[in-house]
Amino acid sequence: MTTQSPTAEIQRRSARLRTFVTLLCSGLIVLLVLERFGFALEELIRRGIDTKKLGRLAVQTVEALPEALYLLALWWIRQALAAIGRGELYGPAIRRMLDRVGLMLTLGAFASVFLVPGLCRLFGYDPGFWIAYDISALVLGAVGLSLKVIADVLRHAADVQAELDGIF
Numbered sequence: 001m002t003t004q005s006p007t008a009e010i011q012r013r014s015a016r017l018r019t020f021v022t023l024l025c026s027g028l029i030v031l032l033v034l035e036r037f038g039f040a041l042e043e044l045i046r047r048g049i050d051t052k053k054l055g056r057l058a059v060q061t062v063e064a065l066p067e068a069l070y071l072l073a074l075w076w077i078r079q080a081l082a083a084i085g086r087g088e089l090y091g092p093a094i095r096r097m098l099d100r101v102g103l104m105l106t107l108g109a110f111a112s113v114f115l116v117p118g119l120c121r122l123f124g125y126d127p128g129f130w131i132a133y134d135i136s137a138l139v140l141g142a143v144g145l146s147l148k149v150i151a152d153v154l155r156h157a158a159d160v161q162a163e164l165d166g167i168f
Contacts, residue, residue, distance in 0.1 A: 006105065007089065011031065012091075013080075015085035018078055020077040021081060024066055024074070025078060029071060032067055036067075040056050040057040055123050055124045055125070056125070059124075062116055062119040063120065064109045065108075065111050066108040066109070066137070067108075069105075070140070072104050073105050080094060082097075083097075095151045099147075100150060101144070102150075105140045105143055105147065106144035106145055107144075108139040109141030109144065110141060112137040113138065113141075116132060117130055117132050
């Protein structure tokens, strides 16, 4: 019986998780496109273009914005898992992933809570509120901001380590 080192085990698990995240992200993208745009595009094709149908398509695009940002965050997690699978456990790939994922979660939450209702109203669809009080979006926004701070801490630690390596 052979035992793997902790690093090799982390790399192996990261590679497996990357495969799962790839399939999940791909499936969610397909579902997002079908759910948000399927009916609106079918109506445009079958019944022709008019202002109301274009407005509905615009609203669907606006409503898909936060979801697209969340999926982009998931894709960047996938890229980081690939880097970890290649052995980049502590390098810039992790800091870059934390930065990117944090930014996308924060932007997605901001768009979901503040932008989507106003833009929907602008396109003629009144959701009945100006701000979408959504606890899950607000939590994702806070997690995103926290990931950005953690990335900054790791970046600073790497800079300090490089400075110490230069001294000794």
